[in-house]
Amino acid sequence: MNSDKVLSLIKVSKSFGNKKVLNEVNLEVYKGQIIGYIGPNGAGKSTTVKLMLGLIEGYSGKVEIFGNDISLGDVTYKKRIGYVPETADLYENLSACEYLTFCGELYSLNRDTAEKKAFELMKQFDLEAAFHQRLSSFSKGMKQKVLIISSLLHDPDLLFLDEPLSGLDANSVMIIKEILAKLAAEGKTIFYSSHIMDVVEKISNRIVLLVNGQVIADGSFEELKAQNKEGTLEEIFNQLTGFTEHEEIAEKFVGIVREGSIHE
Template identity: 40%
Template sequence: MNSIAVKLTNLSKSYGKHNAVPNLNLEVKKGELFGFLGPNGAGKTTTIKMITGLLEPSSGTAEVNGIDIWKKPIEGKKKIAYVPDQPNVYPKLTGWDYLNFVGSVFRIPKDQFQSKAKELLQIFNLTDQADDLIESYSHGMKQKIAICGALISDPDVLFLDEPTVGLDPKSARSLKNLLRELCDNGMTAFVSTHILEIAEQMCDRVGIILDGNIIALGTMDELRSGNGNADQSLEDIFLELTGDEDQQALIKEISDNGDDKW
């Protein structure tokens, strides 16, 4: 039995002479909650779009549960769900209509759909707004209905790009707890986030990408061990590896100088 949920082999994306992602190799195990981290422009969203079939690679392969997403797109997309950083949901549908549409696309039996939809709406406190038009939703509510839509089909692999942006603290915690439970029950989550504290708390493994290359990969203990400091936070490791540590030191110096003037 294949225990690999996501396998990237020499996956590349070029725009003219610019290599956005050069020859990326990565494996994510089934049931893993994987954190995909990197500064702006590092290649996170480009990579996720190639794996989910939204952006064609220049070369290499992206497999989900052993299925090449570009050679067998329909078969592969039946296994996955994707929530982008900006939730693009149909504004003229109600929340319930949107979930019903997603359920019909995946041909979910009516009874199964009804119970699953009600459960997800309750988890994210959307039950009372389910019959309202999505155009009346706040950004956070749109994010939550998009997450509900992604989970309605019980995907084998869930891709989330900055999922907590716009979520209130209660909803963010609900999402963290739900992802942990789903992964413990066999689903795989591939999560891109800028909130390093969340990644440190909930992810089984973390991959840090810079200029399209994986520069660190492992559990928190492995990352700390590789960096030679058992007490480091993920934020410390991230800033050190991506070169942002110097920028933070400069900001502190400017701030300190400003304090002296006052």
């Protein structure tokens, strides 16, 4: 493992009102790692990411990015970060060219450089013909590709991805998985949050499982598999979170659907 620490959380806790969302989370992430950050809905995954991005304050503990305590107010670390949120509001009246050039300039790229780079990256997704079209005309998958490009345009050292494959077709998913592997091989660090377990299992070299605001598992897929009886990450996830009622719930759900069915 690379000894260059990229980020660390030290006894980080966060509450919203009376609800404790994070409970003394400790985590260290190193250069070149792809962290699969998983957990049930409401476990605190998005809150963790937003804390590290500096989008949420009022937490206890310590968050360090690139060795700097982010609570001290120095936001220069953000120039080295890329982010794809789970849901994002794009400026849909802009063309892809205008939007991506704007994003590049926010990260201090020269306008011409940003536009040229954006076009070349769009071209890799076979979207060059749509480069000057308004984002409002784009499909969900096309918009997602634009978001991914915007997060990488400035060549960040640390990438936060929250459900980045939403709306993408199978071929695009394969491309993104390969891109992430190559970025990690070049020393980029990727913090990947998703509910798609088979993708997390395949692309992550380390998996962190968060339940009720606490880390209950942390290791490679092989390590987690060795510690648990189940085989796939989805099965391990269910075992560790104590969720075993999926078959029973599915059976009851289908039974309700069939009540008074026109086929009876």
